[in-house]
Amino acid sequence: MKELQKLLERQIKRHLGGISNFPEPWQSFLAAVSEAYSGFDTDREMLERSLALSSDELRQANSELDSELEGVRQAFPDFLFRIYANGKVRTLVGDAQAVQLLPLHDEEGRRAKPNAEGTLAGRFAQAILDAVRNGRKMDFEYFLSGDPLERQFEARILPFGRDDTIVIVRDITQAKRIQLELQKAKEAAESSSRAKGEFLANMSHEIRTPMNGIIGMTGLALDTNLTAEQRDFLETVQTSATSLLSLLNDILDFSKIEAGKLDLDSVAFILRDTLAEIIKPLAWRARSNGISIECCVAPDTPDLLEGDPTRLGQVIVNLVGNAIKFTHRGGISLGVKVLQQDATHARLQFSVSDTGLGIPQDRLAPIFSAFTQADSSSTRKYGGTGLGLTISQRLVHLMGGDIWVESEVGKGSTFHFTVVMKQGRGAIDSTSAGAPCKESSVLDEQSIQLRILLAEGNPVNQRLASRLLEKRGHRVRIAANGREALEATEKGDYDLALMDLPLPELDGFEATAAIRDREKHNGAHLPIFALTPHAMMGDREKYLAAGMDGFLAVPISPLELDALLAVFVARRMASAL
Amino acid sequence: MKVAQYQWSESLGWKPGPPGRLGESAQLVLLFGSTKLIKARTHVEEIRRLYPKALLFGCTTAGEIYGVEVADSSLSMTAVSFEHSSVRETHIPLTDAGMSHAVGRDIARSLDAQGLNHVFLLSPGLGVNGSELVRGVAEGLPAGVTASGGLAGDADRFQESYVLCENAPTPNAVSAIGFYGDRLHVGYGSGTGWNPFGTDRIITKSKGNVLYEFDGRSALTLYKQYLGEHARGLPATALLFPLSVGLGNDAQRVIRTILSVSEADRSMTFAGDIPEGCSARLMHSNVDHLVDGAHAAAIASVGMMEDSPDLAILVSCVGRKLVMKQRTEEEVEVVREVTGEKAVLTGFYSYGEVAPFVGGGLPEFHNQSMTVTAFLEK
Numbered sequence: 007m008k009e010l011q012k013l014l015e016r017q018i019k020r021h022l023g024g025i026s027n028f029p030e031p032w033q034s035f036l037a038a039v040s041e042a043y044s045g046f047d048t049d050r051e052m053l054e055r056s057l058a059l060s061s062d063e064l065r066q067a068n069s070e071l072d073s074e075l076e077g078v079r080q081a082f083p084d085f086l087f088r089i090y091a092n093g094k095v096r097t098l099v100g101d102a103q104a105v106q107l108l109p110l111h112d113e114e115g116r117r118a119k120p121n122a123e124g125t126l127a128g129r130f131a132q133a134i135l136d137a138v139r140n141g142r143k144m145d146f147e148y149f150l151s152g153d154p155l156e157r158q159f160e161a162r163i164l165p166f167g168r169d170d171t172i173v174i175v176r177d178i179t180q181a182k183r184i185q186l187e188l189q190k191a192k193e194a195a196e197s198s199s200r201a202k203g204e205f206l207a208n209m210s211h212e213i214r215t216p217m218n219g220i221i222g223m224t225g226l227a228l229d230t231n232l233t234a235e236q237r238d239f240l241e242t243v244q245t246s247a248t249s250l251l252s253l254l255n256d257i258l259d260f261s262k263i264e265a266g267k268l269d270l271d272s273v274a275f276i277l278r279d280t281l282a283e284i285i286k287p288l289a290w291r292a293r294s295n296g297i298s299i300e301c302c303v304a305p306d307t308p309d310l311l312e313g314d315p316t317r318l319g320q321v322i323v324n325l326v327g328n329a330i331k332f333t334h335r336g337g338i339s340l341g342v343k344v345l346q347q348d349a350t351h352a353r354l355q356f357s358v359s360d361t362g363l364g365i366p367q368d369r370l371a372p373i374f375s376a377f378t379q380a381d382s383s384s385t386r387k388y389g390g391t392g393l394g395l396t397i398s399q400r401l402v403h404l405m406g407g408d409i410w411v412e413s414e415v416g417k418g419s420t421f422h423f424t425v426v427m428k429q430g431r432g433a434i435d436s437t438s439a440g441a442p443c444k445e446s447s448v449l450d451e452q453s454i455q456l457r458i459l460l461a462e463g464n465p466v467n468q469r470l471a472s473r474l475l476e477k478r479g480h481r482v483r484i485a486a487n488g489r490e491a492l493e494a495t496e497k498g499d500y501d502l503a504l505m506d507l508p509l510p511e512l513d514g515f516e517a518t519a520a521i522r523d524r525e526k527h528n529g530a531h532l533p534i535f536a537l538t539p540h541a542m543m544g545d546r547e548k549y550l551a552a553g554m555d556g557f558l559a560v561p562i563s564p565l566e567l568d569a570l571l572a573v574f575v576a577r578r579m580a581s582a583l
Numbered sequence: 584m585k586v587a588q589y590q591w592s593e594s595l596g597w598k599p600g601p602p603g604r605l606g607e608s609a610q611l612v613l614l615f616g617s618t619k620l621i622k623a624r625t626h627v628e629e630i631r632r633l634y635p636k637a638l639l640f641g642c643t644t645a646g647e648i649y650g651v652e653v654a655d656s657s658l659s660m661t662a663v664s665f666e667h668s669s670v671r672e673t674h675i676p677l678t679d680a681g682m683s684h685a686v687g688r689d690i691a692r693s694l695d696a697q698g699l700n701h702v703f704l705l706s707p708g709l710g711v712n713g714s715e716l717v718r719g720v721a722e723g724l725p726a727g728v729t730a731s732g733g734l735a736g737d738a739d740r741f742q743e744s745y746v747l748c749e750n751a752p753t754p755n756a757v758s759a760i761g762f763y764g765d766r767l768h769v770g771y772g773s774g775t776g777w778n779p780f781g782t783d784r785i786i787t788k789s790k791g792n793v794l795y796e797f798d799g800r801s802a803l804t805l806y807k808q809y810l811g812e813h814a815r816g817l818p819a820t821a822l823l824f825p826l827s828v829g830l831g832n833d834a835q836r837v838i839r840t841i842l843s844v845s846e847a848d849r850s851m852t853f854a855g856d857i858p859e860g861c862s863a864r865l866m867h868s869n870v871d872h873l874v875d876g877a878h879a880a881a882i883a884s885v886g887m888m889e890d891s892p893d894l895a896i897l898v899s900c901v902g903r904k905l906v907m908k909q910r911t912e913e914e915v916e917v918v919r920e921v922t923g924e925k926a927v928l929t930g931f932y933s934y935g936e937v938a939p940f941v942g943g944g945l946p947e948f949h950n951q952s953m954t955v956t957a958f959l960e961k
């Protein structure tokens with residue numbers, strides 16, 4: 007038989023005198039009892055070891071947590087407290103004095119009761135109560151009275167557990183000071199910027215007045231008898247002054263917008279008529295550049311609207327003007343469609359597409375920023391303030407819309423913009439309402455017939471040139487030699503003379519000199535353009551020196567001819583207005 | 584359903600008398616025995632002769648259940664004669680633990696799905712990844728059919744285990760019985776009764792069901808510390824501290840029990856997966872808690888049927904027996920209280936248990952649990 011468990015053996019010895027006296031069944035019974043005794047011992051011993059080991063492990067885990075927390079404490083710039091429901095405060099992060107940073111006590115040194123209207127300590131106690139009750143974070147900013155450092159604190163009160171709070175106190179003195187300084191700096195900058203804006207607006211206005219004088223007087227002077235040289239000088243003055251004025255207008259608009267002083271009109275207008283008026287002068291410019299303009303208004307676009315047609319026109323003129331500037335061949339189209347409308351308002355989208363240079367992808371984004379052009383070299387080449395698109399963007403925003411651009415280098419660009427206009431009241435009464443899609447031919451220019459003198463000796467060239475001109479609806483008088491030309495101009499009134507240079511009897515130069523000579527007496531000026539195969543830059547000076555206004559290369563390119571004719575069509579129309 | 588039950592032990596022979604009741608009418612004979620008796624095919628020829636038409640199905644154990652008795656070094660034999668149901672047996676070799684998933688899937692598929700009601704399977708207790716095996720079974724089962732069963736045992740030795748295949752003890756094959764017929768009602772449940780204690784540990788090094796490190800420290804060393812002088816009894820004594828493993832979130836925790844240890848690479852092999860990165864806690868228990876766990880299993884199982892069962896197969900973990908020692912039978916008695924006197928109880932102490940968590944669910948692999956599979960023919 008196996009050895010009995012110690013306690014059982016002792017019990018048997020004491021009470022029964024020893025095991026050897028027992029019969030066999032008792033022996034195996036005692037063995038089972040002994041095993042149970044040992045089992046209990048083993049179980050208890052295992053449990054005790056488990057408890058000891060587990061406690062060790064937990065203590066170690068706890069001390070690791072403690073050292074982590076200590077690390078956090080060292081690194082934590084703020085103070086951390088736990089405020090218990092019974093009012094007891096335990097400092098979690100901070101030294102022994104830290105608790106004095108909490109506004110817990112009234113001036114009499116008593117613990118404050120919650121009071122939303124009361125003293126600092128009362129309000130703080132109320133904030134803690136609110137955080138607990140509402141179960142959410144409360145922020146509380148305060149000064150401590152009598153603090154020699156005049157510090158400002160922010161307490162973040164977080165509900166914790168059932169009724170406790172964790173309060174994080176941060177010294178925000180420095181942050182507040184910086185915030186205040188920034189605020190002051192911002193206000194100073196804004197006021198200075200406003201003052202500059204106003205100054206600029208005033209200055210622009212002041213400059214505009216004399217500038218109008220210059221342009222007006224130059225115009226009047228151009229209508230007087232002038233020598234070719236004087237005319238040339240004055241025309242240059244006029245061009246320069248006009249361009250300067252347009253710059254000033256841009257700057258004035260821009261500064262007005264920046265200063266928030268630009269107010270939009272709200273007047274009733276007829277969209278299609280307005281567009282026709284806007285496009286007309288642009289079409290002339292496009293013509294003189296040898297490109298066409300097409301305007302297409304979607305049929306369902308409302309016609310009678312209320313808004314600021316002048317500012318709408320300004321945006322269109324800017325976009326189309328740019329398109330003309332940057333497009334050397336092809337055409338420009340202006341499309342208008344309605345995006346959505348109800349009884350009171352309509353959102354319209356305008357799109358100006360050209361077949362011009364296009365804008366590189368990386369220059370697209372900043373194109374609407376002030377003083378930006380797609381390429382700074384374009385400022386040199388094409389002029390302009392670089393404000394046009396910025397102004398357009400601001401105007402479009404003012405009109406409740408947006409502006410954006412799609413472009414591909416070498417293929418062209420499309421500028422889209424949207425505006426919200428009020429629906430006009432009353433019946434639509436527009437001559438153009440039934441004609442949704444118009445080409446620039448709607449403009450009267452086609453009906454303007456120029457009187458052109460063609461001085462050309464070669465019969466083939468005579469036929470070619472006169473056919474080109476007549477096809478465009480103009481009246482052509484042919485002079486076969488210089489003398490005929492001289493005679494014809496004496497009798498007839500011509501808008502333009504095209505002068506071949508090698509002519510029988512009098513050549514082109516001689517005939518021109520004779521015409522100019524005669525004009526010295528009557529003050530007239532017949533625009534004379536040389537027809538020449540020597541289309542080279544240097545030649546221009548030669549023709550100008552000879553009293554001519556320019557030249558047209560032969561064989562005549564229809565595009566160049568159109569561009570030239572457009573200038574004179576425009577001039578005739580302008581004089582007709 | 585008619586059931587006849589016998590027990591054989593060296594000292595007492597057959598109990599309650601010589602076997603033979605039900606004879607040719609028995610379709611199924613369940614035989615659970617000690618490694619020594621099963622390996623020696625003790626009485627197998629006699630049983631075959633007495634029950635010529637029955638399928639012989641069984642395995643080696645870490646303790647045999649006969650009624651409410653739990654015995655070692657015995658045979659627990661139960662002959663079953665169904666009136667309205669039938670059974671089919673199937674078995675597939677499992678020569679490498681890596682095949683566990685595929686073998687589980689294939690064995691489930693090898694049973695005719697037509698009319699299949701329930702599957703009960705027995706697997707070797709060693710050289711198997713129980714989680715993978717059961718996952719495979721779940722994958723291969725036809726819809727609406729689930730499985731229960733267990734892993735064969737080898738007392739507290741963890742050296743060899745056998746499943747009976749074609750009347751022969753086989754160390755490397757999985758065997759399953761398919762129960763057919765819609766008049767057979769099957770209930771199942773599992774319960775544990777273990778409680779985690781101590782700190783949460785992160786499994787920092789493991790591979791499949793082999794564990795190396797917790798929190799960067801040797802898991803084997805930790806177990807040895809907790810076992811003290813009982814470390815000599817490894818791997819069996821490690822059953823006193825099964826692991827509670829959190830798979831992903833806290834809600835889903837499984838109990839893992841140890842199968843073997845290797846001093847060579849300081850590893851511990853568990854009966855199921857121990858995924859790296861998961862958290863684990865040691866667990867402990869006492870007799871009362873374990874008995875409560877068994878009670879819960881019985882309630883779940885019997886609760887799935889309208890009447891007391893005719894037969895219940897109990898598969899309980901060897902780890903529980905190690906804790907309960909002489910009081911082991913208390914957890915069988917508590918099952919009896921639930922099933923009622925009519926039910927014949929058989930079963931064994933195992934190295935792993937199989938049963939769904941809930942009625943109608945997929946089978947799951949358990950450790951340290953008591954699972955009850957109850958049968959009623961109506």
